[in-house]
Amino acid sequence: METVIEIAGLDRRYNRVTALEGVSLNVPLGGVFGLVGENGAGKTTLIRHILGLLRAQRGSVRVCGVDPVTHPAEVLARMGVVTEDRDLPDWMRVDELMNYTRTFYPEELRKTFGLDAAARIGALSQGQLAKASLLVALAHRPELLVLDEPSSGLDPVVRRDILEAIIGAVAGSGRTVLFSSHLLDEVERVADQVAMLKSGRLVFNASMEALKESHHVLIVRARHGRDKAPCIPGTVSRKGNGPEWTLLCYGELDRLTHAVRSCGMEVALTATPSLDEIFVARCALPTNWREHVGAPVSVEA
């Protein structure tokens, strides 16, 4: 598979804080790649390496085959960026900003976004500002769009517009979008691939489909008055007490069902978990989660 971003063994420390530890990640060419993680998990730090704003202390970062720190012009020419600060010149008008980016392409999107061309940037609302930032990022038709929390602090209607623009940016164009978000329902809706960071480490990196196919919610009941928690290999989280438990497990459903039976219980119901449920369960795991769950970082269907 062709890749647009290649990160290998990346470490980052800020004095005593370890922001990234041994992160290896490839972003495939084309499609939407979602980066998720709790506050402070290392998402922005990872994105700053991709943008060439931070030099790898250990490991390597390649964007479109080159080091973004030593070849910034080459990388930035192929990339559109929106960061959390949405840093745009306050004194410009929307149409001046678009002239400044010297393109006519986002004009259509400006209309779709309902942005007034004569409005001053400084007078735009948070949502309008987010849209204007996205217009600028898309203006030179970049192959790679990197968005750090593009819809943070925005209302649901603006978030939907932004998401649709993200999907529109990749549709049929072979472009790649990498975006970080706390809003897991959004990531679940638009991302083809999802990676999760926890305390600077990669917890999983998988296609959305493979991730969801490899996790199962099981409601299990005891057959013979047993009231202990079942101990099923691959359990990521469990809730319940007495004879009924809800488990979120990683692995093949047949094997899980068999394991449930062999500890004197039966599976009453199975369901596919949401990304949010998988995320919350994974966040709550101890740092030695891999031994605990036996689940690999890369999940293949």
Ligand code: ATP
């Ligand atoms: P959020 O979702 O809150 O934006 P994040 O996942 O983007 O968080 P980062 O901003 O990358 O996380 O931060 C990762 C860790 O590195 C945190 O513990 C943070 O406090 C620390 N950190 C980030 N930047 C600096 C800095 N310039 N100096 C010191 N520590 C930093």
